[in-house]
Amino acid sequence: AQSVTQLGSHVSVSEGALVLLRCNYSSSVPPYLFWYVQYPNQGLQLLLKYTSAATLVKGINGFEAEFKKSETSFHLTKPSAHMRDAAEYFCAVESGRTYKYIFGTGTRLKVLA
């Protein structure tokens, strides 16, 4: 069975600092992994995806994530946080080629001026 764990429901960083949001997964098949961002009162927007191509994936808004099979991780990073990055971030794993997602519980990112 597939599952996703996001460590840290709230993360605070200073503007200009490194952003690191953690996601660990478990999957019985090679996983497809996704990061989404959700701004207040909006739906989810896809940041980036891993579908078994390059392990380092670059997304929108300067975010990237690295798939590490040995660590079963897909952490999201951004070198320099901006105030507009403050939002909720969700990691998701596609559930065994069923086209369904399993979502993590989300991490709320706060960016301090």
Next chain:
Amino acid sequence: EADIYQTPRYLVIGTGKKITLECSQTMGHDKMYWYQQDPGMELHLIHYSYGVNSTEKGDLSSESTVSRIRTEHFPLTLESARPSHTSQYLCASSESYEQYFGPGTRLTVT
């Protein structure tokens, strides 16, 4: 990129009323999904469809029902709303493994 629409965006309704949340997409995607999201919680899949006349219940039990008569339209209906139905409902569609989300409907049942 998909264009996916949900109406209404916000709805406050009394207990016992019948409501339908609308979801439409313009990209011709075969697969569509309804999720329920409570504040600070993950998204839970409540219904999905892989094509016209195909609907399935998701992982979270829900008293709602859905229909898929047209590819672009995937409405969700609650026959008798209750306060426990208060939540945000998100619709999504996909062609392959990448899902595109609508803006959501925030439902409050009083």
